[in-house]
Amino acid sequence: MSGKLGAVINTGIGISAAFVVAGVAAFGLAEADHASASAPSSVVSPTPTPTPAPATAPAPQSSTSTTPSSYPTTVASGKKQLFLTFDDGPDPVWTPQVLAVLAKYDAHATFFQLGSMQAAHPGIRDQVLAAGNTIGNHSISHAQLTKLSAAKRHHEIFDGPRSSCFRPPYGAANDKVRADIKAAGMVPVLWDIDTLDWQRPGKQAIVNRILTQAHSGAVILMHDAGGDRGQTVAALDQALETLTARGYTFPAMDC
Ligand SMILES: [Zn+2]
Secondary structure: OOHHHHHHHOOHHHHHHHHHHHOOOHHHOOOOOOOOOOOOOOOOOOOOOOOOOOOOOOOOOOOOOOOOOOOOOOOOOOOEEOEEEEEOOOOOOHHHHHHHHHHHOOOOEEEEEOHHHHHHOOOHHHHHHHOOOEEEEOOOOOOOHHHOOHHHHHHHHHOOOOOOEEOOHHHOOOHHHHHHHHHOOOEEOOOOEEOOHHHOOOHHHHHHHHHHHOOOOOEEEEEOOOOOOHHHHHHHHHHHHHHHHOOEEOOOOOO
């Protein structure tokens, strides 16, 4: 695995604090998939981060160096492509709205779903797949895997949604988590562009984070559950309109 993944994952420590700040209720899901990982290239540090990192854009990077080769993202030669991802669903209210926007632009995405949400909302998973999207495993209950016993960690990873891609909740992982992901036949997938949509910063703020950081091959993190995702849906519509005009297409990851 790349050093990048290790760097990001070790920043998964201020989650509890971030969770409290976010005050999210439903399912105990912190909407923050990333308390602090908006800059995947950040230096490894165990320092707790009580609040999400500032939404500053990462340093300019070339389109070829930002996506680890381990990501199941292959940009077709000569094309400009972005990889949209939606975490924490499926949700009966928001997932269908995201699907409708994607269809409007002939776009596809990868949905990192929770086993608990799939069980609570049967049928939506099939709608996601039927529309040509792919599904990633985001664990069963959105637990912080680095804090679990071996047995519970194993259960969250191995018994979550069936996929070849795994995104640890909060981006929190360590060697044991990574070993379980690999043993389960999956690859870890984080992101390049964190929209911080779970903070509900306003539609335009989400749009701007996407547009200012977009580069071919980038993986974009958004959420289709965990609270009111109206801003996410509206921002997705506006961003896809602009990005489509810029020549981007949106394939699902091979998960
Ligand atoms: Zn999540």
